[in-house]
Amino acid sequence: MAKRNPVAQIKKDLVELVIERLKASSNELKISVGSKDYTKKELITSVQNQDAVGRQVVRAQQKFLQDMASGKIY
């Protein structure tokens, strides 16, 4: 039986969490990052593909959630 890599699993869980958060987000939201703008659907694809923008979005969401949990934002 293959050993589970905990770091890879956390990363996978994080990506899935971000995808679910994006799916639940408003259809009205459009985001410009880098030199392009993205609809919700396009962002989900970027996160699924883990391209440069997708990784940016995951980092932004991760930092937000961590800082909310630690009380850094309030």
Add this chain to the structure above:
Amino acid sequence: MDKTILITRPNHDLPTKYLYFWCQPVIKTARKSKLKLIDLSKKKANYKNFLKSVGQSNFVFFNGHGSKTMITGFDNEPLIEADNNENLLKDKLIYGRSCQAGAVLGKSLVKAKALVFIGYKQDFFLCYSRSKIKKPLKDKLAGLFLQPSNLIPQTIIKGQTSSQSYQNSQGAMKKNLSFMLSSKATKTQKDAAPYLWSNINCQVLIGDNKAKL
């Protein structure tokens, strides 16, 4: 001698179109002041015009796409680039409203004797409402991102220090973030909160925090 502010604001795609329109409150502030204003808007935001105008400018406010090493103008033509023409901005105050330039270009400019560079060391997120893209100035969601960003040039134009402009912008972004996390915000505004938090954390001031016009 009157001081001069140079603004570059191309409008060749949706993000730059938003920046183009949202510069208007800054231009209004500049026109009320004693400053001379050079407005390189739309196609005029090209390297040839930038080169003609930058020498006489004291404060340069860039709007446009960027990378770690450059800021661009209309159709993404490079205007200022590390290891190339940083000397053009010697002795000037600079605000770069573009992605990532704070990571390398900003430091390079200050090393080449620019007074101060305020910008972003990662990508600048801009969120907007799909239903408002034909009327950018009516887009309240974009305003939550761009009004605090405008405070940087507006504070400098009013004669305050680079540090004060940075503090004003940070304070306004945090105030907007609190609103976006409150029950008064729409769902769209709440969903955009992580991206404003990212902008707050990646905004940087490099150089003399007492610099002013």
